[in-house]
Amino acid sequence: MKLKQAVTGIAALACMSTAAHAQSAGTLYFTTGWFHLAPQSSSKPLTITSLGGSPTNITEPNTGASLDSADTIGFTAGYFVTDHIATEFVLGVPPKFDLQGTGSFEPFGTLGSAKQWSPTLLFKYYFNEPTAAFRPYLGLGVSRIWFTDEKITNNAFLANVLHGPTSVSTDSSWEPVFNAGFTYAFAKHWFAGLSISYLPLSTTAKLTTAATTPVGVLTATSQTKIKLNPIVSYVNIGYRF
Template identity: 60%
Template sequence: MKLKFIATGAMAIACASAAHAQSAGSFILGTGWLHFSPQDSSSEITVVSRGGSPINRSIPNTGASIGDSDTIGFTALYFVTDNIAVEGVMGVPPSFDIGGEGILAPYGKLGSAKQWSPTLLLKYYFMQAQSRLRPYLGIGVSRVWFSDAAITNQQFLANPLLGGPTSVDVESKWVPVFNGGFSFQVTDHWYAGLSISYLPLKTTATLTSTSATSVGNLTSVSKADIKLNPIVTYINVGYRF
């Protein structure tokens, strides 16, 4: 009888542990710190047209750079099975500083832009559902677009290179996401985690400048291809419902 009682108790503890694990049907909401580190490079700025007439002339030794940025991230994770989960990721749009390269480097910060990149991931969790530490690998897709892009450096705007007030438009893109990390069960409901993602992102920035002439305003359009390829680090906490 005593052995039967001990065995029954052990089974109850095991079931309770399974009930509080990352198993099929588990839903976890999380938040944390997102750090974007672009591995950026840029083509030379090309003047596409001026006053409506095509030019297509590259300006030697010019380019743009993008700085690092931090923001708050939010995630919603659902376990389809004990090992397979889907996750949605969204952050407060971080603001990136745009700098100049080559002959534009002395101007320092040229402007800024905010990035939106909602992401959907399919993740595979290794080890058993009851394991406290679970590494994972994931793959997914992100829709990346930019808002509030602006050139704000007045010295740069006065340069004949652009010729006047300039607006910026950055092309939106669908990009793949490669993800890996681990999750650690702190209590029955609370989790902590770390993930690293890589987004192979290449986009085009279009600069539209307007300068005043004796016969009216003259519009110039310039473009630059920019590789961002950000590495995104996410340190988070989550609560299992």
């Protein structure tokens, strides 16, 4: 009788352990946490493309800009299609990036800012069994990138370099996302996670200026291509159903 009770107890504990850590086919989960975006940025020199409606191709040598890192809150929703394959939708509160001058623009410091939107769809492969507490994974996906609230905020830069009030626009694009990370289940429904992603991202910033010149105010357009290539870390806590 005692042996039977012991075997029953061990089986019950095994079932409890399986229930506590299962991330199997049909599991739906949500996470929230903190994104840190660290651009590996550089830019092409500023090029004046037109002045007063006439095309030009004047490149300003030794000019450029880079982006500071940024932090924001993130959210994901995912679904295990099989015991090892999950799809995940990722969205964050748009982080604000400050644009810093480089080269001859460096003395001006912060030139402007913009907010980045990058909703992402990931496909992830989880290693280990669905009953394991620790599950590393690799992911691949696609992100739609665009910017809002682009603006030049440095008055000295506006007056001495662009020579007038300036509006900014940027390209939007689809970009691949390379992802790796792990989750650790510490309760039946709750888990924590860490992931690192890389996006080979670049955008063209286009500037339109009402430039003050010796012959009056002329519309000038200029542009620069900025490489961001951010490395994105995500520390999170999640709940699964």
